Amino acid sequence: MDLTDLAPGQCARILDMNRLTRQVRRKLMVMGLLPHSEVQFLRAAPLGDPLQIQCQGICLSIQKSLARQIEVERV
Numbered sequence: 001m002d003l004t005d006l007a008p009g010q011c012a013r014i015l016d017m018n019r020l021t022r023q024v025r026r027k028l029m030v031m032g033l034l035p036h037s038e039v040q041f042l043r044a045a046p047l048g049d050p051l052q053i054q055c056q057g058i059c060l061s062i063q064k065s066l067a068r069q070i071e072v073e074r075v
Helices: 020-028
Strands: 011-016 039-042 051-055 057-062 071-074
Touching: none
Parallel strands: none
Antiparallel strands: 011 039, 011 071, 039 051, 051 057
């Protein structure tokens, strides 16, 4: 399952980010999106893109195309 499969308010643990390019993965990791960390899907923009998530107390907006490349499991 990927990050876009979550419903608003659901939590998940990041399993794999290897489908992202190295540069994008690095930027997300610097912002706190780390493998095995817990994220909460907050909401999607009215047109569906971007998505707002919370990880380690930090709110991030992420493009739907990038969220599809982040594999998660529900907690």
